[in-house]
Amino acid sequence: MKLKYYGTGAGYGLPEVFCDCRICRHAREVGGKEIRTRSMALLDGQLAIDLSVDTFHHCAFAGLDMRRVKHVLVTHSHHDHFFTSDLFSRVRGMEEPVNFYLSEASGRGVRAIVEKHKAEFAAGTRDPKAWTLAEVHTLEYYKSVNILDYKVTPLRARHVAALEPMMFVIEKDGKSILWAHDTGLFHSDAIEWIKDSGIVFDFVSMDCTLRRGAQITKSHMDLDWCIETADMLRANGNADENTKFALSHIGHLVDRTHDELTAEAAEYGMIVAYDGMEIEI
Ligand SMILES: [Zn+2]
Ligand SMILES: [Zn+2]
Ligand SMILES: [Zn+2]
Numbered sequence: 001m002k003l004k005y006y007g008t009g010a011g012y013g014l015p016e017v018f019c020d021c022r023i024c025r026h027a028r029e030v031g032g033k034e035i036r037t038r039s040m041a042l043l044d045g046q047l048a049i050d051l052s053v054d055t056f057h058h059c060a061f062a063g064l065d066m067r068r069v070k071h072v073l074v075t076h077s078h079h080d081h082f083f084t085s086d087l088f089s090r091v092r093g094m095e096e097p098v099n100f101y102l103s104e105a106s107g108r109g110v111r112a113i114v115e116k117h118k119a120e121f122a123a124g125t126r127d128p129k130a131w132t133l134a135e136v137h138t139l140e141y142y143k144s145v146n147i148l149d150y151k152v153t154p155l156r157a158r159h160v161a162a163l164e165p166m167m168f169v170i171e172k173d174g175k176s177i178l179w180a181h182d183t184g185l186f187h188s189d190a191i192e193w194i195k196d197s198g199i200v201f202d203f204v205s206m207d208c209t210l211r212r213g214a215q216i217t218k219s220h221m222d223l224d225w226c227i228e229t230a231d232m233l234r235a236n237g238n239a240d241e242n243t244k245f246a247l248s249h250i251g252h253l254v255d256r257t258h259d260e261l262t263a264e265a266a267e268y269g270m271i272v273a274y275d276g277m278e279i280e281i
Contacts, residue, residue, distance in 0.1 A: 009036030010251030
């Protein structure tokens with residue numbers, strides 16, 4: 001599998017619009033890997049993970065071609081992971097719908113839009129040839145689904161519970177990915193499911209939103225909790241010396257520049273994702 005990160009930022013991107021902290025100032029001065037747009041990643045050019053408020057930016061400036069992407073896993077409906085306003089655009093030449101896969105709670109908004117559009121198509125008051133077409137598929141925790149050639153299993157994330165946030169286990173061709181955004185330390189049911197699966201992950205992408213030691217919320221992780229999570233996966237047999245760990249969902253709260261965090265994470269054998277990073281898994 002080939003994974004490309006388009007957006008690796010936390011909720012407000014980096015630099016944050018009104019912020020004058022050291023990290024945001026550095027991002028403005030240096031640019032490059034210090035600039036982080038909001039969440040989006042693409043597997044093999046065909047399966048997206050999240051579609052944030054910055055999708056327009058990814059299409060306009062980073063070469064993303066969403067005309068070719070028909071399947072989107074959505075972790076949860078926060079705007080930095082799922083932005084439904086693009087579904088209101090009038091389009092031409094869209095023959096096939098884009099399929100969104102997400103929890104019941106996070107899918108309520110998009111489902112209402114899609115159902116309204118479909119009713120209007122049926123009534124003849126809206127032309128289906130002129131509007132973005134979409135289908136919504138509801139995922140349940142721990143129930144695997146097949147999407148294209150991938151087996152996808154949603155796990156319960158420790159995030160805003162009302163949104164039924166999801167982590168994803170993605171398997172294909174004997175390789176496996178654990179996508180853990182947004183989440184704090186894993187719930188015991190997620191740990192047990194992973195342990196029982198016997199999967200040894202090839203790649204793990206983890207939430208590293210918080211400054212090390214400043215665990216101001218249980219809904220995200222800092223480097224210490226990422227290390228703890230990696231150790232837990234190793235202890236349970238779900239990671240080994242070949243498992244690659246990457247940190248992402250990074251904003252100014254982390255209080256490290258990309259280079260600083262990269263050096264610190266390297267001490268624990270982890271890499272730090274950046275916008276545009278590609279990984280062969
Ligand atoms: Zn987020
Ligand atoms: Zn800042
Ligand atoms: Zn969130």
